[in-house]
Amino acid sequence: MLKKVITILIIVTLMSIIHLSINTKTIKQSYEIAKLKQKFEKLYSENRYLRSEVAKKESLERIEKIAREKLNMVEPKDIIYIRKGAK
Secondary structure, X not given: OHHHHHHHHHHHHHHHHHHHHHHHHHHHHHHHHHHHHHHHHHHHHHHHHHHHHHHHHXXXXXXXXXXXXXXXXXXXXXXXXXXXXXX
């Protein structure tokens, strides 16, 4: 009888240890998932901001303004085309 009780106690103890181990791993993974979600949201937000900055920098009005004001460029008055090999 005593042997049965000890065997049952050992089995219950082992099952409890396994259960606690599984729960601990689950909790750690939940925290890791939460951290990764936060990181994803931050990167997603940063990506949206950078895309909007790129769109601003690519605007033709901005490029034309820089060309005129900083590079002193002007639009051509006459465009002359030259054919290659023409006499």
